[in-house]
Amino acid sequence: MEGRSLGLIKGSWTREEDALLRMCIEKYGEGKWHLVPCRAGLRRCRKSCRLRWLNYLKPDIKRGKFTLDEADLIIRLHKLLGNRQEGRLPGRTANDIKNYWNSKLSKENISGGAEVRAHTTVIGKKKKIYRPKPWRFKDSRWLTGLSSSTTVGNTSGSGDMQSQASPPRPPPQDDSMLWWENALAVENEKAAEKGKSCSFDTSGEEFIKSFWLEEMESVKEGGETSKGEGKSTDCYGHGLSFDVNIWDILELEKELIM
């Protein structure tokens, strides 16, 4: 065990150590963690340096409490992907998500859509937001349309989504659309701040549609991709960040439809 090597410091990091590590990463970049302690003049093991950087010092890390949107996303991704979803929320570290999941969400015994659907919660002082239902594609045209080449335009990033032919719209099932509207509004705002032209219809339809279409396209492009090694795709261009396995989703949605 590296941590048991003589002379290595364990425990909380000091500001001085943080500064040394930050300077080192800025100078040499991430990676080569075995060299970092030496380069930075730290008496820490490589793993400790890496964790400190990834979980705390990295510039784009979002700190503070998880929003309801984030919590809901975690639940949904966890249902779809299990623990693999960790680290896939923008700005949140795998450790953050893991801690959050272990300390909060797992205790709620969230095991199925029913619980999620039934769950209501409070944002801010009094406002109630209903958590969304798992997305169901009961209208088969959603699935068949997605898998065919019809109605599919270039959906990447800055999409002129509104002008494209739409698959049939699943009827709103409850106030969950509010949730999507909020989430998408926030993400569009972020994209705007970054100077991106990324913009989605706040109904969520366009976002989800493009997400699915891109997934299907990427699977098609992948060609030989077998189910076992399903293709994962990051959708950072959409503001929201997912790393999903299309086969997992298809399986899950199939179960929901049954």
Add this chain to the structure above:
DNA sequence: AACATACCCAACCGCCCGCGG
């Protein structure tokens, strides 16, 4: 006010995986 309990979160540990020699 003091104590107990619950909760949060940074950090560590052990293991696994992928890659290169």
Add this chain to the structure above:
DNA sequence: TCCGCGGGCGGTTGGGTATGT
């Protein structure tokens, strides 16, 4: 093909803080 090494992940721990009694 095997082996060693580095990177990464999941589980767990422990200290600090918040909340309840």
